[in-house]
Every structure is written in structure tokens, then in C-alpha cells.
Amino acid sequence: MAYTVPKLTDYSAEALEKAVSECLAACEAEADEVRNSAELKLFRDRWMARKNGILTQINEVWLKGSPKDAKRDAGRQLNLIKEQVGQLVKAVKVPRVPPLTEDYWPNPTTTAPAWHGRPDLPRLCVEDEALIASQRVDVTLPGIRRPIGAEHPVIRTMHEIVGVFQKLGYSVAEGPVVETDYYNFEALNFPPNHPARDTQDTLFIAGQQSKPQRERLLLRTHTSPVQIRTMEKMRPPIRIVIPGTVHRNDPPDASHSPMFHQIEGLAVDTNITFGDLKGTLDHAMKALFGTSVKTHFRPSFFPFTEPSAELYVTCFICGGSGKRGPDPCRPCKQTGWIEVLGCGMVDPNVFEFVKDNGYDPKKVSGFAFGMGVDRLALLKYGVDDIQLFFQGDVRFLEQFG
């Protein structure tokens, strides 16, 4: 029988206390019956709703109907009820799970009921089931494969070369791709009428005719300007490798690209000799192409080194024989040797440009070398067209993944 607020006729202390304890006992009994959140809401509203909740009714029926001299006692009792009911409502936890007893375990001797869930627990409503169904994950499905990128063959070759020199104690230096004529040519001992300064070979930035020649901007044609920039900032001794992109006014074909990659090296110290250059590069080539390769230096010319040389290694495709089985070896043009880089002792004229920073050509000496990374990558991976490196065709690139 649901609790209803009784009318009070007797406002004596005993009568009030009895009414209060009956009310609280009823509330407690109802709290015990609450099984889920919907029932909890009904329970809370029944007792605490401002409009017509039991607490409001008690306020109306008991307090306002009380004789004057009993108002204070009735008010005190009412506050007590309010507090207790509030605590009872707050204490209800849903869903309420009774302690497990044997009764809940299916009896193997009887037929299992159609629904195996515990009957004392609330069933999910239709919306809950739809929500769960929409978020269900089939853990047996294969996962989403995200392809992992790989290093571009040119960048990979570049990292390999830089890595060899880093192990020798070299650090990496970089510089701007847009350079001034001063750093790209003048400070590297290119005379004013050198053919490399012609727009036939160099890509100049347009509209700079009004500037003095040494300030005119261009796309650097080699990584060598970083040699000067580094020597301006760091005093000797110095050991650096300089990887980066360079540009030349070459129409693209199978072996030329207007943009390509170089790695430059520079070592400056007291008493650096051509023997140091040969020993360093011989070690680097063996580290890059295998210990069986031989190195060979041939005289050459570069404006910023004196003496200068080209370095050849035994062809790492035919092993130096010039033949691949019965066929001629194309990469080395049947010579058994492949040119890999240009090098030489730093020209004293170059040191003159950074003399004030400790590079007195009478006191220090050094060697420099530079190689085209793309050409080495072509040889290394047996690719016959440099354009393939820059077209971004995934079918080509994924072969290196």
C-alpha cells in the first residue's frame, strides 16, 4: 500500500514523532524497491517534486494545518524529514545488483530459459540497443593498412654518404639555395669572365641589372658557397660535409636535370696534405661501395682547388672488368672505372677571402671534394634515367620501399 500523507489532528510530541517515523519508514521501503534509473526518477519526483511531492504535501497538510503553539515543533520535525528523505534519495544506487547467490546460476538439470540474462536486472531499452549496434566493432575484420613511406633513393644515398663522413668526425653544414654571386663565384676564385657565370649555365634571379655583380642573386650552381659561409662563422680546424640541392640551366634529359643534389666536403687544419685527401676519400669509397673497390686520382681543374683531381673507383657493377658476362658494361663504358667526384687542395686564393677569421693560407691548408648524389644513386640502383627520380611516380618509387 503506497504511502499517503495523513492528516494530523494530534500535534503532541509523541504523535508527531510517530507520524515522522512512519513517513521515513515508508520512504526507506520505497528506496529499497528502486531498481533502475527510470524508477529512481519516479521515486525522487514522488518525494521531492516541488509541485505535489510528498515533502510539499507534508508542508501543506501538517505545518499549515497546525495550531499556533505547535508550529515550531511541527517545523522542526518537517526539517528532519526533509533532510532524511534527501539522504535516502541520494543513497540510492542503480542499477542495484543483489549479491550473487546459487539461485542465479543456471541449473544444469533444467532447460535454459530463452533469455539468459538475470531477470532482476533492467532490460536495455530499444534506443540503447540501437546505439550499441551502431557502435559495434567486428574485431575479426582485418585492420586498416596505412602504407608506410620510404626514403627517396636520392635522399637515402645522400644519408649514406653523409653517414660515412659523420663517422669520421665531420659535421653537417647547410646554406641557402638562393645565393649571391659573391658566395657562388667570386669568393670561390671564379674569375669575372668564367663561362660558369654565363646565363647559359647559371639560373639568375631576374631584374637585378642595377645591382653590383657580387650582390646579384642566383640559384646556387654547387654547394661550395657553404664552404665560405662556414669558414666565415667558424675558425679552423674544420671538418664539414654539405648536402643540398643545386640548380643549373640544363635542359632535362636522361642524365641531366635543372635541379640535382650535391655533397660537398671540406677539411681545414694545419698541415693537411694531399695524402690526407687521398686516404680520407679512399676510406669513404670503400665504406660506400665495399672494401674491394680501388681508387684512382686523375689530374683535373677547378677554380677553387689547386691541385685538383677527379676520383675514379673500380666499377662496382662489373668489378673493374669492363664486361658483364659476354656484354660490355655500360655504366663504366667498358673502362672498368667510374668517376665519382671532384676534389683538390683548397686554393690559397679562397682562404684569402676568410683570412681574417684565422684562415691565413701561410698557416692552414685543407682539402675539398664534391660529388653528384643523383648520379651515384643512378649507378647504385641501376636506374637509366635521372628524370625518374623527380617525376614522383609511385610505381617507380615504391620499388625502393
Ligand SMILES: [Zn+2]
Ligand atoms: Zn663496369
